[in-house]
Amino acid sequence: MILRVGDEYAEPxxxxxxxxxxxxxxxxDWNKIHYDKTEAVAxxxxxxxxxxxxxxxxxxxxxLGTKFPGHGTVYRSQSLKFRKAVLPKKRxxxxxxxxxxxxxxxxxxxxxxxxxxDREEIYITGKAGVINFKxxxx
Amino acid sequence: MILRVGDEYAEPxxxxxxxxxxxxxxxxDWNKIHYDKTEAVAxxxxxxxxxxxxxxxxxxxxxLGTKFPGHGTVYRSQSLKFRKAVLPKKRxxxxxxxxxxxxxxxxxxxxxxxxxxDREEIYITGKAGVINFKxxxx
Numbered sequence: 001m002i003l004r005v006g007d008e009y010a011e012p013x014x015x016x017x018x019x020x021x022x023x024x025x026x027x028x029d030w031n032k033i034h035y036d037k038t039e040a041v042a043x044x045x046x047x048x049x050x051x052x053x054x055x056x057x058x059x060x061x062x063x064l065g066t067k068f069p070g071h072g073t074v075y076r077s078q079s080l081k082f083r084k085a086v087l088p089k090k091r092x093x094x095x096x097x098x099x100x101x102x103x104x105x106x107x108x109x110x111x112x113x114x115x116x117x118d119r120e121e122i123y124i125t126g127k128a129g130v131i132n133f134k135x136x137x138x
Numbered sequence: 139m140i141l142r143v144g145d146e147y148a149e150p151x152x153x154x155x156x157x158x159x160x161x162x163x164x165x166x167d168w169n170k171i172h173y174d175k176t177e178a179v180a181x182x183x184x185x186x187x188x189x190x191x192x193x194x195x196x197x198x199x200x201x202l203g204t205k206f207p208g209h210g211t212v213y214r215s216q217s218l219k220f221r222k223a224v225l226p227k228k229r230x231x232x233x234x235x236x237x238x239x240x241x242x243x244x245x246x247x248x249x250x251x252x253x254x255x256d257r258e259e260i261y262i263t264g265k266a267g268v269i270n271f272k273x274x275x276x
Contacts, residue, residue, distance in 0.1 A: 025160070027197070028200040028204070029196065029199045030204055031211060033212065043271060052213045053191075053198075053216070057195040057196075057199075058164060058166075058167065058191060059165070060191075065167045066167060075220050076219070077218060078191070079215070079216070079217040080215060082213050
């Protein structure tokens, strides 16, 4: 694979309740709005939502590290904006797009987002910076 | 608790191999540099490192959501810079400090970092934005 500015990777994704609970066990983040309906309804979100760090952080970490650009990736930075709450079980699209390539440092800048399957609604946006020492850069 | 600009929360933390493997199972991020010594040595890091999203993402999600400001937190944004590799089992300090409070929107901006126990070395930096609808704001 030769990586070019404009290249895009899209992957449907959803986050089940079991994954939410596994995330809470690993992170220790037992924020009640992610599993307690009474707390969730009383919060500004108003319903049970998937933890943002599970929806975005883990998904992008997985895509960047194992799929696109994949093998050889070292994470340098990630910014995330949680714009709309992500619901358990609903299907979304994880989108990663190459925005810039610095051939000398091998730093690749990518936009990272979680959107609806038809790409009309935007749930999470952000940017990632990775160094990849295996992939060929255009 | 009344939350004020300048308030700080510090918590020693370390990331064991079991937690790294649990992170990989939950995220699907089987990036070899986090468990394969040959791959890790051949990478720019040069040794096995804890996934950045585990070290920072999950730690801050946990602190913000359950400890500081804690109960009532809704995550709005997080930026992360992975400056130095975090080693498995070594002890670090997770630092969260209130940088700004907007009383009207209840948006709290916090600096988030992973540093050495003596605070001399900086491993991960970033900023978080959270809304908290329970805590009293100064």
